[in-house]
Amino acid sequence: MAELRYCLAWKRPDGSFQPGETFASFAEAATALSAWQPQSHSGALSTQEPCCTDQVEIWCSCQDEPATVLSRPRYSFVVYGTVAGGGGDGSEAAPWWGLQEAITGLVELERSGQLALRHGQRLRLCHREVFATSAGQKRKARAENIAKTVFMAMALMLVAPVLAILVYLLVKGWPALSLSFFLENPRERMTAGGIWAPLVGTFFLVFISLLLAAPVGILAGVYLNEYARDNWLTRIINLAVVNLAGVPSIVHALFGVGVIMFFAELRRNYGIWVPFEDRCLLAASCTLAVMTLPVIITSTREALASVPMSFREACWNMGATRWQTIRTIVLPNSISGILTGVILQVSRAAGETAPILLTGAVFSVPVPDHGWRAFVPYGLHDRCMALSMHLYTISTQVVNVPEHVEYGTAVVLIGLVLAVNSASIALRVYLRSRKKW
Amino acid sequence: MDTTKEKHAGPVVRKPVVAGSVGAPHSAVPQTQQPSTEPSPEAQQPPRKSSLTDPIVSCRRLCLYYGTAQALFDIDLDFPRGEVTALIGPSGCGKSTLLRCLNRMNDLIDGVRTTGNLLLDGEDILQPNIDVITLRRRVGMVFQKATPFPKSIYENVAYGLRIAGIRKRSVLDAAVERSLRRAALWDEVKDRLHESALGLSGGQHQRLCIARAIAIDPEIILMDEPCSALDPRSTTRIEDLIAELRGQYTIIIVTHNMQQAARVSDWAAFLYEGKLIEFGPTTKIFTAPDNKQTEDYITGRFG
Numbered sequence: 001m002a003e004l005r006y007c008l009a010w011k012r013p014d015g016s017f018q019p020g021e022t023f024a025s026f027a028e029a030a031t032a033l034s035a036w037q038p039q040s041h042s043g044a045l046s047t048q049e050p051c052c053t054d055q056v057e058i059w060c061s062c063q064d065e066p067a068t069v070l071s072r073p074r075y076s077f078v079v080y081g082t083v084a085g086g087g088g089d090g091s092e093a094a095p096w097w098g099l100q101e102a103i104t105g106l107v108e109l110e111r112s113g114q115l116a117l118r119h120g121q122r123l124r125l126c127h128r129e130v131f132a133t134s135a136g137q138k139r140k141a142r143a144e145n146i147a148k149t150v151f152m153a154m155a156l157m158l159v160a161p162v163l164a165i166l167v168y169l170l171v172k173g174w175p176a177l178s179l180s181f182f183l184e185n186p187r188e189r190m191t192a193g194g195i196w197a198p199l200v201g202t203f204f205l206v207f208i209s210l211l212l213a214a215p216v217g218i219l220a221g222v223y224l225n226e227y228a229r230d231n232w233l234t235r236i237i238n239l240a241v242v243n244l245a246g247v248p249s250i251v252h253a254l255f256g257v258g259v260i261m262f263f264a265e266l267r268r269n270y271g272i273w274v275p276f277e278d279r280c281l282l283a284a285s286c287t288l289a290v291m292t293l294p295v296i297i298t299s300t301r302e303a304l305a306s307v308p309m310s311f312r313e314a315c316w317n318m319g320a321t322r323w324q325t326i327r328t329i330v331l332p333n334s335i336s337g338i339l340t341g342v343i344l345q346v347s348r349a350a351g352e353t354a355p356i357l358l359t360g361a362v363f364s365v366p367v368p369d370h371g372w373r374a375f376v377p378y379g380l381h382d383r384c385m386a387l388s389m390h391l392y393t394i395s396t397q398v399v400n401v402p403e404h405v406e407y408g409t410a411v412v413l414i415g416l417v418l419a420v421n422s423a424s425i426a427l428r429v430y431l432r433s434r435k436k437w
Numbered sequence: 438m439d440t441t442k443e444k445h446a447g448p449v450v451r452k453p454v455v456a457g458s459v460g461a462p463h464s465a466v467p468q469t470q471q472p473s474t475e476p477s478p479e480a481q482q483p484p485r486k487s488s489l490t491d492p493i494v495s496c497r498r499l500c501l502y503y504g505t506a507q508a509l510f511d512i513d514l515d516f517p518r519g520e521v522t523a524l525i526g527p528s529g530c531g532k533s534t535l536l537r538c539l540n541r542m543n544d545l546i547d548g549v550r551t552t553g554n555l556l557l558d559g560e561d562i563l564q565p566n567i568d569v570i571t572l573r574r575r576v577g578m579v580f581q582k583a584t585p586f587p588k589s590i591y592e593n594v595a596y597g598l599r600i601a602g603i604r605k606r607s608v609l610d611a612a613v614e615r616s617l618r619r620a621a622l623w624d625e626v627k628d629r630l631h632e633s634a635l636g637l638s639g640g641q642h643q644r645l646c647i648a649r650a651i652a653i654d655p656e657i658i659l660m661d662e663p664c665s666a667l668d669p670r671s672t673t674r675i676e677d678l679i680a681e682l683r684g685q686y687t688i689i690i691v692t693h694n695m696q697q698a699a700r701v702s703d704w705a706a707f708l709y710e711g712k713l714i715e716f717g718p719t720t721k722i723f724t725a726p727d728n729k730q731t732e733d734y735i736t737g738r739f740g
Contacts, residue, residue, distance in 0.1 A: 229547055230547055308584070310580060310582060310584040311584055311586060313542065313545070313578075313580065313584075314580065314584045314586070314646070314649075315596075315600075316542070316545070316573060317540065317542070317573050317577060317578040317650070318573065318574070318577065318596060318597035318600065318649065318650070318653055319570045319571070319573045319574035319597065319600065319601065319653065320570075320596075320597075320600045321570060321600075324600045328596070328599075328600065329586055332587075333587060
């Protein structure tokens, strides 16, 4: 093995290295580094390694063979330009503080055998300003950007189907949409006319179901969040709420049918008064109410839980009862969340088909076209039409319905849902803007 | 400097001092102090009674458990009427727990169990048949974090009266003004009583909470680190306020600030790991504590 030579190579302004003095030992070469005067803020280098302002290398080669220009440095160390701290091991994360420490560190590393240059290898020492961004930080920033982009792309993917559905429906249903489409009843076996009767039916269903579900749900939510202690009863109620929310809507429908049959039997056999004994608007509304109840309870609880506990403690400390606390402090500060939860259930109830399919909504109900009866076409015990049911019927059960009528109906249904959701968001924003703590 | 005044009966002592009404002497209370030997550095108004002849609240072998973990061990402590008592000790020593016992705020935490007696004017307030609503009207509380309600300043102060069923405008107006004046906040807010309380500064928030607490005229005001989130200037105002309120109210304050405890309190109790280590006049606790642990804690050599 021939004698090794160590050559100091200085960086030129154009980026290449200029070999300089040659030394017989690594320690000598390292010591000679003290002559290095790093060029700060060197523009030419910043494009390649922006974190470094200047570099110097120690090239190692055998005495006999010519020094070759080598590809990548075997070792790379970093040194801060200012002696402002101490320690550091020359790595990317913890550079040496100052050139003197770097030289000591290099010599020590070589002496202890952790650093051994062989022929054709080189060692690079990068000079970095203390507050310059290091390569590690750059890597982190890059990973951060990638993560953000991926997450945002996933979030944006949600928007795509909504937009696609809306645009598709609007384009297809555009010819049907007019004021008379809303105000006329279906005619000629649903192939002509509008959607007034099902629209009103949907309004009735949703309104009555909320009338039933909202008070029960909100009061139950208040009990669970404000009064209930953590005991077996509360756990049973929570379990019931969670499970009720998970029941498929068609099962709700079958349950509704079961209740209707049961009521009818009670009425027939025992003459007991029952709210309904056949498929009707009220029965369908009750089914929808049972379906929406758990979500109203949950959203109410969440809204109440968002009121800080310290408010309640402060109230109790002034001798307020729980009910006074709820009435004067908790409810006024959570009403936005509660209402949002309730309103969101409007859109859910409006869109559901299965629960009403078996309990009260029918294919077609003859509805008056004029007079006040046109606005109140259904009594509580009448069967009714509903938008979702109507859409199902005209797209699958009736022949020769013009395509634009089907799409027009779909546009109205989805528009209704979007309008209600937007209203709830607007309401929440408005009420939020008035409260702050 | 106050030796002459000490012959007077305190002007605001609510009950006549009944001889022999002292609780049984117990080890935690040093029996050494004499009325005339205690200097009172900053007190002007009511003379400092240096005996425990008339405690407003007495803890007798009070133990408290969070589930199975015991947080307070056999606390025997008399809180003197009309004076300021500071509870000091390291974090987690049970100061706040003890404080919250006094108006049964611990009831609100599941799984808390207490044993022993806690006598408020001779009545055991730990009994289950005690009406906590009435109790909490008598024992008000000011929290570490000021919690002004998102209502107007006026409504904040009037809140306690409103929930007590007082509707008469003139009564409410008078009570609001009196409370805000006592809390040294009136001059700052009198022109914007009906604006949101949330627009006030942090120090004002805390004084508003004190005004809110004294609006219903409690006998005892519990303060749980009332100044720990405030700047020195607001802290000074609160401390001045405490000095003004003493005499009219019995004040029990939990604080981590030794200087504050020394400045504002007449009596100090040092708790450590749920046990009462030492109780006595503040000057004694801070200058010549009997217990080594107390001395170490107060001088900052705790370890």
